[in-house]
Amino acid sequence: MTLRELAERLHCRLDGDAAIEVTRVTGIEHAGPGDLTFIANPKYHGFLETTRAAAVLVTPGVPRPANGPALLVCDRPYLAFAQALGLLVQASLPEPGIDPTSVVAADAQVGSGVSIGALAVVGAGARIGDRTVLFPGVVVGPGAVVGADCVIHARVSVRERVRIGDRVVVQDGAVIGSDGFGFARQQDGTHLKIPQHADVVIEDDVEIGANTTIDRPAVGETRIHRGAKIDNLVQVAHGVTIGQRTLLAAQVGVAGSTVIEDDVTLAGQVGVAGHLRIGKGVIATAQTGIPNSVDPGTLISGYPAIPNRDWLKSSAVFRNLPALKKRVVELERRLAELEEKLHACPPSSEG
Amino acid sequence: MTLRELAERLHCRLDGDAAIEVTRVTGIEHAGPGDLTFIANPKYHGFLETTRAAAVLVTPGVPRPANGPALLVCDRPYLAFAQALGLLVQASLPEPGIDPTSVVAADAQVGSGVSIGALAVVGAGARIGDRTVLFPGVVVGPGAVVGADCVIHARVSVRERVRIGDRVVVQDGAVIGSDGFGFARQQDGTHLKIPQHADVVIEDDVEIGANTTIDRPAVGETRIHRGAKIDNLVQVAHGVTIGQRTLLAAQVGVAGSTVIEDDVTLAGQVGVAGHLRIGKGVIATAQTGIPNSVDPGTLISGYPAIPNRDWLKSSAVFRNLPALKKRVVELERRLAELEEKLHACPPSSEG
Amino acid sequence: MTLRELAERLHCRLDGDAAIEVTRVTGIEHAGPGDLTFIANPKYHGFLETTRAAAVLVTPGVPRPANGPALLVCDRPYLAFAQALGLLVQASLPEPGIDPTSVVAADAQVGSGVSIGALAVVGAGARIGDRTVLFPGVVVGPGAVVGADCVIHARVSVRERVRIGDRVVVQDGAVIGSDGFGFARQQDGTHLKIPQHADVVIEDDVEIGANTTIDRPAVGETRIHRGAKIDNLVQVAHGVTIGQRTLLAAQVGVAGSTVIEDDVTLAGQVGVAGHLRIGKGVIATAQTGIPNSVDPGTLISGYPAIPNRDWLKSSAVFRNLPALKKRVVELERRLAELEEKLHACPPSSEG
Known part of the structure; x- marks a missing residue:
């Protein structure tokens, strides 16, 4: 399928050579010539520089690198990826x-x-x-x-x-x-x-x-x-x-x-x-x-x-419970010391 | 099966019309005419007023509402319900x-x-x-x-x-x-x-x-x-x-x-x-x-x-662990303050 | 299979009668005459006194009781046990x-x-x-x-x-x-x-x-x-x-x-x-x-x-969280009392 046809079917804007043939859909790390892949997460945009894919589904605003793959631009690249799989992968259901x-x-x-x-x-x-x-x-x-x-x-x-x-x-x-x-x-x-x-x-x-x-x-x-x-x-x-x-x-x-x-x-x-x-x-x-x-x-x-x-916060405390317990023990020690001291301090000595 | 026969087979006391025919066993919310249902939990007794069931299995002492369903009274309504299902539901095992x-x-x-x-x-x-x-x-x-x-x-x-x-x-x-x-x-x-x-x-x-x-x-x-x-x-x-x-x-x-x-x-x-x-x-x-x-x-x-x-109690504390930790931090602060003060307080000033 | 042959095949040292026939591998509690068993964990050494097994796989240094079973001594009794099962148990795979x-x-x-x-x-x-x-x-x-x-x-x-x-x-x-x-x-x-x-x-x-x-x-x-x-x-x-x-x-x-x-x-x-x-x-x-x-x-x-x-330590504290919380509450009470007392204590009475 050409990128022109694919872009039409997936309702994407095409940035690249419309005549390129795409035959397979794959993950960006394994993509080679003739492959379509996608980036849904901005943290993977770096792959655009290195991928050998023929075309990549991306969200609007992603710049196309020089000599980089064609871009198919749409709001939901992951959804378009799913649709592309449906178009390009042969389902192998048995004959009636x-x-x-x-x-x-x-x-x-x-x-x-x-x-x-x-x-x-x-x-x-x-x-x-x-x-x-x-x-x-x-x-x-x-x-x-x-x-x-x-x-x-x-x-x-x-x-x-x-x-x-x-x-x-x-x-x-x-x-x-x-x-x-x-x-x-x-x-x-x-x-x-x-x-x-x-x-x-x-x-x-x-x-x-x-x-x-x-x-x-x-x-x-x-x-x-x-x-x-x-x-x-x-x-x-x-x-x-x-x-x-x-x-x-x-x-x-x-x-x-x-x-x-x-x-x-x-x-x-x-x-x-x-x-x-x-x-x-x-x-x-x-x-x-x-x-x-x-x-x-x-x-x-x-x-x-x-x-x-709450669970995240409680779990964070949980992993330090032994330290928290030590702090309580230490408080008890210091407080007892203080009580001892204060016992010696004349309570009724008015100023 | 008539309620008379059902009462006999389930060893229940019948409060209602013994001639009524029961054909199905179902949950109390879905029960209609001809249906037998059960109440094992007192909190569902209110359903007796509204159910359209023909008869309800209940424990002793449950009052029968006017125009309410017949009652089949026994010590273990849930067990009787299980037995009634065995009597009224056609098991569909294949032929030998x-x-x-x-x-x-x-x-x-x-x-x-x-x-x-x-x-x-x-x-x-x-x-x-x-x-x-x-x-x-x-x-x-x-x-x-x-x-x-x-x-x-x-x-x-x-x-x-x-x-x-x-x-x-x-x-x-x-x-x-x-x-x-x-x-x-x-x-x-x-x-x-x-x-x-x-x-x-x-x-x-x-x-x-x-x-x-x-x-x-x-x-x-x-x-x-x-x-x-x-x-x-x-x-x-x-x-x-x-x-x-x-x-x-x-x-x-x-x-x-x-x-x-x-x-x-x-x-x-x-x-x-x-x-x-x-x-x-x-x-x-x-x-x-x-x-x-x-x-x-x-x-x-x-x-x-x-x-x-213990688990229930510890879990209750767990969900408030961040608050407990804060209280410990606050105790430490107040205690340090007190220690500071007390340091100023003449320990040896006998009364 | 004789113990001599078994010892050779499992690369064990034999302490006992090499002519004894072993026909089955089993756990030490159920072992009887003709059975081979094993002890991988020292805490089970006591079984050597009572087992009716013909032979036991053990680690080096385990003493053989008088009238006890033959010992097959090797570094990894559990591995030898696995190998012995392979030798003595008939796999029942279907014919080609x-x-x-x-x-x-x-x-x-x-x-x-x-x-x-x-x-x-x-x-x-x-x-x-x-x-x-x-x-x-x-x-x-x-x-x-x-x-x-x-x-x-x-x-x-x-x-x-x-x-x-x-x-x-x-x-x-x-x-x-x-x-x-x-x-x-x-x-x-x-x-x-x-x-x-x-x-x-x-x-x-x-x-x-x-x-x-x-x-x-x-x-x-x-x-x-x-x-x-x-x-x-x-x-x-x-x-x-x-x-x-x-x-x-x-x-x-x-x-x-x-x-x-x-x-x-x-x-x-x-x-x-x-x-x-x-x-x-x-x-x-x-x-x-x-x-x-x-x-x-x-x-x-x-x-x-x-x-x-960390998990083991935190879990140990977790099961006593209600007690820990009580200690915090008690600390707060005592500290408040002390603060009250100290408030009465003249802060500015220099020594």
Whole structure:
């Protein structure tokens, strides 16, 4: 693709030779001739002098070095970079068709243009929407619904009656609709399993990471709202709601019945207790442990979670706690000395 | 089912119309006509005034509102709720039979009434007990034993020679009997793999969550005792023992050779170091990090773990550490001032 | 195997009857006649008096009790124990051959002596090296390369174009080459998926644990260097580099683009933020949260991570923070009293 065409498609202003051909998108350190790359962070502007890239996506106002690469100027270089990848990288989705080694129930409804890979299983009464791809080894349970234009990677479990919207991407090994962890303690101390047969709904445009698990509840539903993105090895317990556009990074765990509202970001390994409400736009930094509901718009950290600002300050004191303790001990010594002295000082000697 | 029949089966006292038909069990907020629900927590008693449920499971002494739902009165409403779900919800286990696309070794022993799903694999010499269900894509290794009345969900790995008892439930994608993480460092700094070929035993009535991993050791055994329940994405390392009725919530990790005794509860994301003993009845709150053995009956929290009571108090001080530090600085200032003053004060002026 | 032969093979000095036959390797507590065991830690020397083992691997200088077991003396008993397991335990790898139920693309290249298990899938243009074993249900994507002498356990995903070296072991359910978690926020707040189609390279002699996930990046590569060992349920994000011989224990998470250098050890549940460099030989204890780059050779702990020594001291103060606070309050009270007293004391009474 020429830079002229690329600039048009990405809505960028071009500073450089419009005829140059770009064939690959890559990181600025590895870029060579024919490569497009990007700089979103001003601290990397120095790379413009040295990169061998054909063109670089930058924000307005960045000067183009003499003999430097062509510049594609736009407000959001990272977003344009993502779009450029979509234009230049060949997605390698399999051709439509039902592999003869797959096992599709006679009464399953399979849309047009669907690809069902080798050894995939589609259960009785399940529905697979148009143009959706099931990779090898996927198991779709009886009565489950997968929408249109989904990509379900190898060896995913979509359990019975789970409902998945359109344009949903699920990475390998994820499990959607496993039994929630629900038991009632009996008088002899043993645990009676509470049957977990209620609903799981994955709305449109959700992405679910590799080996992530999303449980179904006993009653009510587990719901991942439209446009939420969930990374690998995340645990979403029974009855949880994940809001629109919310991001859950890898190894996050959300306990039962908690509601995560829209536009929340939980960084890696964050844990959220059950029956809470995490307000719209909350951001929790990595490993935060959240035992209580959180007001919208809060930035939190720590275990247990507190406002990030407080946590940073407290953590700074924490690392010097032994010194602080010594200062207290020293104060006690000096104060005792003073008290001793003052005891000798005549309290009633009026001036 | 009529309320009369339900009351009898759940051993509840009925306050209301015995002829009412109940068809579904649900949460109190979503309940409508024909629904049974429950209130285990007094703070939800207000819902009795507004719910449209046909009947509600409650503890003794809760007054029935005029025109309110029928009450089913019992000591443990949550347990009765679990039992009601068992009565009213149709479990959807597949019919007995061996799917023609499954691959069952000629010398495997398959009991009566067993269901082996599409594309499941049963290795040489393996045994599957009566009425057990293997869902699609399950792989049972050579010489493994799965007891009677088990439910092994899709794409579970039961590795070679693993022994599983009766009535065990395993959720999708779990791995039982993978190699423990055991290496011996050699003089050149590389790691020699220690072969991990010893035993894994899962006793009766255990439940194992989705994508959970249970490793086998080099010598000795890994054992999950009767009635233990393990949630999703839990790591049980080689040589670990999990006690009877112990509960491990999602994303818990237990390192090698540690013994967790009976009736322990580890909440989500708890980590336990290796070669420890966690005493009977210990409870660790979410994200607790346990570096040492713990006495029976202790409630612990924190990283590193300390008694919960202490942790709560210390955490409360932690969030105000900067203020505490300021107070120490202020004390130092005032004390220095005082020392200065007192230096001026004649110490020897006897009264 | 006789003790004479074993001593020769393990390069140990034998103190005992060279003709004794050893058939099994086990832990010292469970050892019986015919068993070889080991003591690496001096605190277990007492077991020498009571064990029924035929022979024990020990360090030089350990006295052999009268009527005690034979001793095999060497500098590294644990390493010798690992080697002895390799000699005495029968590895149970399946015979070479391609199972007729597997689905191998016509143009895939399969080396000599390869074993492809039931219902495994090998995609178009993929290559499987000599003597490698694919267990049942493995899915190797189009264009992927698996080297020689690898053992890929059941239901592993090796995604398209992933490159795996020789002698690599992958435990069940692991996913190699899933899409990295990369999105660009658009002006309407939704997230545009950044296509993740770049490379994943697993070098020789790497081990990857059960249900671990290793993502591929948008540009550049994710690389696990030679001899690294990764435990179960670990997350390795897109663009991460893991150094040679580095050990990642279970449930570790490493965020995008971070470089972990050689010989690093991250204990269980450690989290590492993105775009960092963790220096050669760093050790992080369990649950450490690492927000910044770490100098080589450092031993760190805590959340956020600080030097282990400091963390231990600060943690010791932390558990007594309420008492420390009380001491500050008491100091304030006494100081106020003193100030009061001193106010009464004539400041200007010169001596």
